[in-house]
Amino acid sequence: TYDIPRHSGAYRYFRLRMTDKNNSGSWTFCLGGIEFYGTLFDKNLATTAVPITTTTAVNSTAKTTTAVNSSAVKGTVFTYSGKDFDKNGIVHHLMKGCTRGSGSYPIDATRISNAQGKAEDPLFNISGTCCTNNKISNSWWKFDFKDRKVSPTSYTLKHGYSKGYALKSWDLEGSNDDTNWSKLSTHKNDLSLRKSKTKTFSIPAHSGSY
Numbered sequence: 484t485y486d487i488p489r490h491s492g493a494y495r496y497f498r499l500r501m502t503d504k505n506n507s508g509s510w511t512f513c514l515g516g517i518e519f520y521g522t523l524f525d526k527n528l529a530t531t532a533v534p535i536t537t538t539t540a541v542n543s544t545a546k547t548t549t550a551v552n553s554s555a556v557k558g559t560v561f562t563y564s565g566k567d568f569d570k571n572g573i574v575h576h577l578m579k580g581c582t583r584g585s586g587s588y589p590i591d592a593t594r595i596s597n598a599q600g601k602a603e604d605p606l607f608n609i610s611g612t613c614c615t616n617n618k619i620s621n622s623w624w625k626f627d628f629k630d631r632k633v634s635p636t637s638y639t640l641k642h643g644y645s646k647g648y649a650l651k652s653w654d655l656e657g658s659n660d661d662t663n664w665s666k667l668s669t670h671k672n673d674l675s676l677r678k679s680k681t682k683t684f685s686i687p688a689h690s691g692s693y
Contacts, residue, residue, distance in 0.1 A: 655667045
C-alpha cells in the first residue's frame, strides 16, 4: 500500500498507465488487485441539508422560499490500517455485496485491450488473479466510480502473478471527464510488485479537482 500526501482533488476516474515495459521486458500489464483509501463522496447518500432562503415581493407581499443546496455531498473517510487489502478500503466497501461475473458493479473497470481474465477481476482482489492485456505500449487500466468521487490518501496494488511481468514504471492519473487527465503518482523502475507482492503507494501533493 502506498501513502498519498494530502491534496485537494476528488476524481471520478482513475487510470493506471504503463510508461515503460514491465520487469520482464514486455508491455504486458498484469494486475491482481487494487484498493483506494481516502474520502469517498457519494451524491446518493443523505446529507445534512443546507437551506437556501430567498425573499421576493409578490403584489407588495413578502414571499419566502426555502430550497436545499443539492451540491452538498457527504464524504466518508476510509483509513489504511497499515496492512495491504485490510478490507477497510473504498473498493472493498463498494464491491463487498457484488457477485463476480454478474457484470453489474458500482465501479466500472476497462483496459486498453482484453486478454487473460476480465477487466473487473482486480476489484475483487482474488488470490491468484492475473488479468493481462496484449503487448501494447503504454497499456492502461481504468476505473470509473460513476456517480461517486474519491479524494485518495493512498492506493494499493497487487501484482498477482509469480512468473514476472510486474509493473515497473507507471503513472496513476485522475480525471472527472475521462478526457483530461492529471498525473497523481509517478513510478520509475519501481520493483516493489515483483513475485506477487502488494504495495501501498504515495501521491505527490497537487491541487485542483478533475
